[in-house]
Amino acid sequence: MDVNLKNTPSEIDRLIDKYKSTVYGIAIARLGSKADADDVFQEVFLAAYRKGITVKDNDEEKFWLIRTTLNQCKKITLSSWRRRTVPLEERKEEVSFFRSREENDVFCAVTELPEKYRMVVYLYYFEEVSTDEIAEIMKVRSGTVRMQLTRAREMLKEKLKGGYFYE
Incomplete structure (x- = not known):
């Protein structure tokens, strides 16, 4: 596993603080499930850590996070496990x-x-x-x-x- 060591825990904390509502909001809007949105949230910020994304004022990081969030959501919706399962009749969260x-x-x-x-x-x-x-x-x-x-x-x-x- 290749991990970019230029990000420190405090740098990742600042990134999460700045973009947590953006990433989580997109994930829950796209997937409709809090559990799936939590998984996407974790994967997106783990990818940001590995890539070395930092908090800056320009929109490049925000767009990278949005694109990564959409891609992670797509992975979940296209997963073979999800296609093989039949959801129970459940009330909307x-x-x-x-x-x-x-x-x-x-x-x-x-x-x-x-x-x-x-x-x-x-x-x-x-x-x-x-x-x-x-x-x-x-x-x-x-x-x-x-x-x-x-x-x-x-x-x-x-x-x-x-x-x-x-x-």
Whole structure:
């Protein structure tokens, strides 16, 4: 195992402090499971430790972490173990990731979107990443990202209609 020794525990702690909500939020939005999100969180920061990612002001590290998080999520969803298992009829885990009820309601509605819309909405609204940056991270055109956001907004409007926000 090749480990980059330029990262110290305090450097990794600063990296985790700065990006923990980004990595965990993407993982839970993508996978819908706290246990799977915990696994992704651990793998992403272990990879950052091995690579020697440090806390800087530029967005390069953030984008690397987002891309690595998406790749780890993809590994989990494509794993042969997961394909061979049949999930039990289980209730949706209650998400209390945010402080206010409104944010949690919106986040829950976002997690119910189809996968291709879920990540662009999360990155754009919750992580405040621009459409051009999302396109670069997800390796699609900017126009595709903007169209997915438009369609996702319509779906969210329908999901939230008559609920907490439209009373």
